[in-house]
Amino acid sequence: MDTPASPQESLRGAWSPPLPEADGFEHAMIETPGLRTHVASIGHGDPVVMLHGFPEHWWQWRVIAPAIAAHGYRVICPDLRGSGWTEAADPRFGPESQVDDIEVVLDVLGVQRAHFVCHDMGAISGMQLSYRHPERVRTMVTLAVPPGFMEFSPKVMRAFEHMPKLLMHRPGRSLRYLFSPRYMARPLSEQAIEAYLRPHQRPELEQAVRALYRGMVMAVSFRLVGGVYKRMRLHPSTLVVFGRSDWPFTEDTVRRVCRYHEKHADRFELAFVDDAAHFITDDAPDAVTALALDWFAREG
Template sequence: MEKIQHRNIFVNGINMHVAEVGQGPAILFLHGFPELWYSWRHQMLSLSSLGYRAVAPDLRGYGDTDAPPSAASYTAFHIVGDLVALLSALGLDKVFLVGHDWGAVMAWYFCLLRPDLVKALVNLSVVFSPRNPKRKPVPAMRHLFGDDYYICRFQEPGEAEEEFSRVDTKRLITKFLTSRRPGLFRVPKHVGFGGNPNSPLTLPSWLSEEDVTYYASKFHQKGFTGGLNYYRAMDLNWELTAPWTGVQIKVPVKFIVGDLDLTYNTPGVKDYMHKGGFKRDVPFLQDATNPIKRNSNVLRGIRV
């Protein structure tokens, strides 16, 4: 960890915290919710030892990066704008891109809006979601999955934050990072996001007490509003990206998802992945095999 260097860079009107290590072709890592640059520390060290320059920012709203209060400041154009400005500040004209969860969503947008800056993409968890011109995403989810669906529950400003505040931050982080319940993630208000405070939580081998403490310290300091604002900007993204309706992702792509990932088990996703829709919308998709049940080093598999 001491090999990883940290600095703050002013980009696109905000101060962004960036972690870096290594020299060579650059890989830009984009984390998800509720995560940080820290999620990529092992991959950064491993790939830097193979001759890559690994760059992992705290995205807008997270960690030591600025967090504008309004959800309207978290559109794909803001996030991609931050990243384009970051590449310019770092003197990078093209990068390999790696994303997970909301980082994967923003990686898809990055490839949609600025494919000229991307050598290739490795995305985890969240498949490309082509814009449906007939319906906004949040009302569609509410209709299909109900008001208790977690994305719907995140929409009202301050509501989820108030629920989160009633739960120990370390416990909340542990629940988010270790949940392995396939299927729709519904959270009725009478249950709340903390669940039963007396139920034991066991850390898996890949997550240490030190890791949870690091995440919790940053979210205790920054709060969750920045991360939740990505969900709250979903309909605004839909409105703003109308000109890109029907546009394909045209960079080389590898995709990884776990068999118990809630995204993979969301109704419609498996059919989209395995019955031609994904390949239609991402024509240079090189690998979207069955969901993995063990670690896989796919970054070495991309050759561009």
């Protein structure tokens, strides 16, 4: 006789493709004009919003979110436009498409102000929100991405070696190369890579890769190079975290490009994690959790 599926297994199977396993999360679709946003949440208390990187989704926070929720927080992990199980009617991207989406979703959820933990692509939207609506950001923790006011240095250019491939991405071309030792201090299991890339079984997600990088990532990169954010003041308390193996963002380089932070930010700190590279949430989830909780407590 077949064993009946548990309620959680049945729920995962209701999504297409099925959601990867992660205990304790609740899943919902938030309906807003032109967008259906998949949101995974866990816990109760003050809100913490986690914005994933590329090519990741809510599952990036499978270890960190429950650990933070256990300290009395409600952790909200949306799939950003062009990622995970979120569905957009319009395939185009503008420089602020994702931050616009985040604001609307938070309004629907009744979240006026929150702590934020953001990685990679999600850090772009977190930064934009910090500048646009600082009153909505209680604290900000960004991972593996320098702040918008960074000083330009040729030493950081190697960090963008992956960009040409993504700008020219063709549907069906594997994104597995992004999880190579170049970006990870510890090898990721085949099961984890499959979980991250599973949503790319959806044709619309494959089509979104080029649009995302051409319409949003490149546009914001030009703003960074042009010094747009240097002419703005960063008000929310911001912690920027890098893995010590995240070459070329060595500690010396990061401290150098952020050396004038007092001119540009009210409250800003840097932190560095041993044995971690770009995908720091997989390499060192416990360290990220500890740093975030400490920042919430000190600055919140």
